[in-house]
Amino acid sequence: MRYKGRILLALVGVLGAGPVAAQSAGTIELGIFARGTKFGESLKSDVINHLPVKSYTYGGGARAGIFLIRNLEAEADASWARVQAAGAIGEAEVRYVPIHAGLAYNFPLGEHSAFILGGRFVYNIYGHSPEFKDGGVGAVGGFRFGPLRLAATFDEMPKKNSIHGAYHNLGAEVGLSLLLGNCNKSGDGVTVSPSSATLDRGETRDFSATAVRCGKSRRVTWTATGGAIDASGKYTAGQTPGSYLVTATESGNGLTSTAAVTIKEPPPPPPPPPPPAPRVTITRIDLTPKHSRVKMMEAVSFAVNGVNSDGTSRMINDCSLTATGNPTHNGNSFSWGRYGTYTVTANCEGMSDQATVEVPLELVIFGTNFAFNSDKLTAAGRDSVRVAADSLKKYPEIQIRLAGHADFVGSDSYNCSLSWRRVHAVHHTLNAFGIDDSRFSAIEGFGEAYPMPDGQVPQAWKDLNLRMHDKGKWWDRRVDITSASKDAGMTACTEPTMPMKAAARKPMAKKPAPKK
Numbered sequence: 001m002r003y004k005g006r007i008l009l010a011l012v013g014v015l016g017a018g019p020v021a022a023q024s025a026g027t028i029e030l031g032i033f034a035r036g037t038k039f040g041e042s043l044k045s046d047v048i049n050h051l052p053v054k055s056y057t058y059g060g061g062a063r064a065g066i067f068l069i070r071n072l073e074a075e076a077d078a079s080w081a082r083v084q085a086a087g088a089i090g091e092a093e094v095r096y097v098p099i100h101a102g103l104a105y106n107f108p109l110g111e112h113s114a115f116i117l118g119g120r121f122v123y124n125i126y127g128h129s130p131e132f133k134d135g136g137v138g139a140v141g142g143f144r145f146g147p148l149r150l151a152a153t154f155d156e157m158p159k160k161n162s163i164h165g166a167y168h169n170l171g172a173e174v175g176l177s178l179l180l181g182n183c184n185k186s187g188d189g190v191t192v193s194p195s196s197a198t199l200d201r202g203e204t205r206d207f208s209a210t211a212v213r214c215g216k217s218r219r220v221t222w223t224a225t226g227g228a229i230d231a232s233g234k235y236t237a238g239q240t241p242g243s244y245l246v247t248a249t250e251s252g253n254g255l256t257s258t259a260a261v262t263i264k265e266p267p268p269p270p271p272p273p274p275p276p277a278p279r280v281t282i283t284r285i286d287l288t289p290k291h292s293r294v295k296m297m298e299a300v301s302f303a304v305n306g307v308n309s310d311g312t313s314r315m316i317n318d319c320s321l322t323a324t325g326n327p328t329h330n331g332n333s334f335s336w337g338r339y340g341t342y343t344v345t346a347n348c349e350g351m352s353d354q355a356t357v358e359v360p361l362e363l364v365i366f367g368t369n370f371a372f373n374s375d376k377l378t379a380a381g382r383d384s385v386r387v388a389a390d391s392l393k394k395y396p397e398i399q400i401r402l403a404g405h406a407d408f409v410g411s412d413s414y415n416c417s418l419s420w421r422r423v424h425a426v427h428h429t430l431n432a433f434g435i436d437d438s439r440f441s442a443i444e445g446f447g448e449a450y451p452m453p454d455g456q457v458p459q460a461w462k463d464l465n466l467r468m469h470d471k472g473k474w475w476d477r478r479v480d481i482t483s484a485s486k487d488a489g490m491t492a493c494t495e496p497t498m499p500m501k502a503a504a505r506k507p508m509a510k511k512p513a514p515k516k
Helices: 002-015 041-045 379-393 412-432 459-467 500-505
Strands: 028-038 056-069 072-085 092-110 113-126 132-145 148-157 167-180 189-193 196-199 204-206 208-213 216-218 220-224 227-229 234-237 242-250 256-263 282-288 291-293 303-308 313-315 320-323 328-330 333-335 340-348 351-359 362-366 400-405 440-445 478-482
Touching: 028 072, 028 148, 041 167, 056 092, 072 113, 092 132, 092 148, 113 148, 132 167, 189 242, 189 256, 196 204, 196 234, 208 220, 208 242, 220 227, 234 256, 282 340, 282 351, 303 340, 362 379, 379 412, 400 412, 412 440, 412 478
Parallel strands: 196 256, 291 351, 400 440
Antiparallel strands: 028 056, 028 167, 056 072, 072 092, 092 113, 113 132, 132 148, 148 167, 189 208, 204 234, 208 216, 220 242, 227 234, 242 256, 282 303, 303 313, 320 340, 328 333, 340 351, 362 478, 400 478
16 A cells, blocks of 8 residues: 555656646647446336436546647546446346547646536446447536546437437546646747847846747746846846846756847037027817717716917816716716716816716607507507606706607608607607696607618617518607707608698508618
């Protein structure tokens, strides 16, 4: 037993000598492991093939593999265990031998650890004589910690046996692995950057070095002449002009590389300064952007430019920026958690300038909240308007604008009428939920003139339109409730003079669908 212990300690020492995070092509793995297996429940009922009646068994095995490329290994393993099996005349102890072969990728987690993930084929042997054999596919996942390898396995046998059907086995493995790596010295060496430098007396320069041995990065030590260099590679030039060297040495094999350093002669005294130029002063400051429209808690950044007396301009970074509305402030960026219109003021150089930021309240009542081809709100639609009214009550100081829209299906006149009827339906329902007419700055219908830009429509909305076989675009059939001002040039269509109900019964002229 004393000799077995010494042999085991020696094996662990050899296994721990090589990092596992640098397996290169040609590296060989040899290992042993203990394995626990949980059998598929359906095997218990198979007394014809003498399959296991116990849910678990434990055993041991061995594996071998070779790395085809860096970190990708082709490996195979086989294990052996004994387990109670069902038979026609009672239970008996039989053997269980699973054999695996496949590919596994080792994801490096550090110099001595890796995460393993792979797929493989499995071939199972149960019993003694006669033997039952089957096969399938499986997966393995686990970790390497130096010589220690931990893994969990999943084996799926998809073939439907007439007695026990398809099943899967689960496994857990713990063992030791020996990695016999191959050291490629073709890339060994040390590189120093920059390769040369010219410095004034007392000037500093940072040097860096890349050292590679057996395909792995190594640390270096620094030495220098003509000045001093610290452990990080920061060189400080001495006081004596001349040519000197900075040297990086890889400690393992003594590989070195150098960089040339020239310490310059001190420059001649400077000439007398020229007469002072005419003094340039700032005549005004400009805060940009002048007007912004953002969503609640969306940040907007400002810049301040100073216009000089000589006609030039420059950015001013030390201005004091303040804003109304108690915003969140980060440098020159502001964001607001409440709807409204706010003023940002810049003060510097004894001057000031202002900009406005609009944080509009924006709510949308989509056409799905109305009965089809109607201005009558559904029960869900009334709930949506009630929720909108509750939001408006939180901000009694905000004026809102109602805008009705329609999609392209139907005639222009019909879509104009429908947009007006629906915007009035939302208007009157908001009245019913306690929103007075004094809150509305405008109530307008726009027909099909202003669809939502295609780039702003989520793909999920487009996919829903296809599944519903909607010939139009449901997101354009909407009523906007917003505190934002109307975009320049945006014009409402003329509200029909005929009664709403009569307009609603007017037949809808179909348009050809637009070309995709």
